Amino acid sequence: MPAPTAVRTAASFAPIVRRHSRLVHTVAMRVLHSRADADDVVQETFLAAWTNLDAIDDPAAISGWLVTTARRRAYDRLRRAVRVPFDELDEAVPAPDRHAPAGVAERTSLVAAARDVLARMPAPQRRCWELRHLDGLAYAEVATALDLPVSTVRGMLVRARETIARELATWR
Structure with missing residues (x-):
């Protein structure tokens, strides 16, 4: 089977990246808790998708494929990070x-x-x-998710931040 032309593939792949980047990054962050590692997993995931684009039979299943791939790669990264030979541990370092x-x-x-x-x-x-600071959504996305005007979301976030700063001031 001849490979698709680079122009057609790039044109069809760009919307996939735009549509699913945030989801893939969120999956990676929940596993790794490191923005740098999550960014690497996102790149690895989309590179794998790019190279296997022709193998994905159902275009509607791409989000599930991306999530599964990102999760697997994130867990692989965790496993690689944990593998420190026991004899290399330095007990003198606290x-x-x-x-x-x-x-x-x-x-x-x-x-x-x-x-x-x-x-x-x-x-x-x-x-x-929660949507803004835990899920990392933009103001407009929070407004859409809660069916509120963006100005209302901004006001609520200002009040929430003020409350948190006031109530947790002793922890600074």
Whole structure:
């Protein structure tokens, strides 16, 4: 079977990248918790999609294929990062402070306090904040998701940030 021309493939592939980039990045971030690693996984995923575009039979299934590929590549990246031969561990180097019991306890308390502040917010305001800051949506996307004007979303986010800053000021 002859390979498709580069122009046709590039033209058909660009909308796929635009449409699914955020989804693929979100999947990678949820596994890796590292923007740099997630960006690498996104590139690897779309490179794999580019090279296997002709093998994907159902164009409607591309999002599922991309999500599955991104998740697998993210887990592969985690597995590669964890593989440190036991004899290479240096016991003389102390563990980072973030792993010390006091650091873990402090972060756990901060997370609990932040969850408490969010739980006390009005539901629409909290949802705006979650969509913007946890899911990384743009203002217009938050407005669309909640069926609100963008100006309302902006106002709710300002009030949410002020509340969080005021309530968590002792944690600074």
